[in-house]
Amino acid sequence: MTVAISVTDLVFGYQKGNFTLSCPHLRLEQGKLSLITGANGSGKTTLAKLICGILRPSGGSVQIFGQATSELSLGEIGRQVGYLFQDPSRQLFAGTVWKEMTFVDHLLESEQGTSTKKAQDLLDRFGLGELKSRSIYFLSGGEKQRLALCTILMGEPRFLILDEPTVGLDKQNRVILYDILDDLLREGRGIAVITHENELIERFAGAPQIKVERGQVSL
């Protein structure tokens, strides 16, 4: 099995406050789902942000598909690892669902035909095909989350990190999300899900669990 993300002797501390995260060793495999669990404030999101390059470690290293994140720009990391924020509204900024989907391709002036088809396929697959012209401010929490996931998948990342994706979702939307995760795994993508919800942990009971407790990461 290919190692997607490898973390060695990682240390990080916020400038303000006395929180320190330390992760001596961590490997996340491609094609598998891993669960990152822990209580509120234990450092799960900090770990995810360090892996994605949003935060830079004060010690140790993070490698994504064999490349150290310290040598990669955020854009280069983003092409390999997609990150779903805890609050998906924070990563949606275009006026409508369709503009959101095609924002990057429009900006980079990519081939419009290909990106249009890809965007339409993704929206249909995630049950958002009918909402193309809807403003992102009028989407429900579940719809926003699926849209944020769609926008990430437009860039075809090989690995996904989802930060508490079930928070605020009703049963129906949670089931939709689990099915999406199954689909993504079948496509061979690697996924790390940050959660502390038992339902999700039980749903993916066989998945390796990474525990984060008071800034200490352990398998």
Added chain:
Amino acid sequence: MSRVDPRVKLFWVMLCTSGALIFVRLPWMAGLLLFCRLGTFSFGADRKALRGRLARFLPLFLLILLVHIVFVRTGTPLLFIRKYPIVTFDGLMRGATTLMRFFIILCSAAVMAGENTRRVLAAFSKMKVPYLFSFMLMIALRFLPTFSTSFSDALIALQLRGVELKRLSLVKKLRLYRDLLLPVVADAVVKSRVLAVVMEARGFGAMPRRTSYLEVRMTLRDWVLTGVLFVLGIVALGGYYFFP
């Protein structure tokens, strides 16, 4: 000195910013800058945050300097390319004065940013400023970091979608910032509406008067300091009038 009454700090900020707007000649601006720096550190501004802010504004400062150097054609020419004067003495002086003006404004803002919001509100209340107005002002100031966070979140999210900002051309970057600005402002408006509803739900403005546990009092030191600042202000204005 950092526990000085907020009203004294506000008076000091008023003096510095007014001076920065009134003075146009370099020696006066340099003097004001010195006075401002002294106050900034005496009033306990966060030096690290100020340094960070200055570093962030540095490209803008350099651009302003460049614009002055290029477009002010009066004064003794200092540098030529062939026969054409590129840098003039007046251009340099005006550029430096404008830079100092921005620096003074940033320093003044740093002093107020380091002050406790509740103390500032209490000070406004003592100055008979309506609470609703002063509260709105503080909320507006508090929204600036929120606005900046929303903007940087959007940029991070965009980069994580595979966009390399450094590789974008200037035109594309400008187009991107233009496209991001509207949704970020809209987001701030949505947040402010939510805040308004929350405040109303908590009974804000329900009573005609508002009591506060925290009260600020001018001590003898504060009065002396205000007096000194007042005299300095008058002397500086008079001096500037007679020796501009």
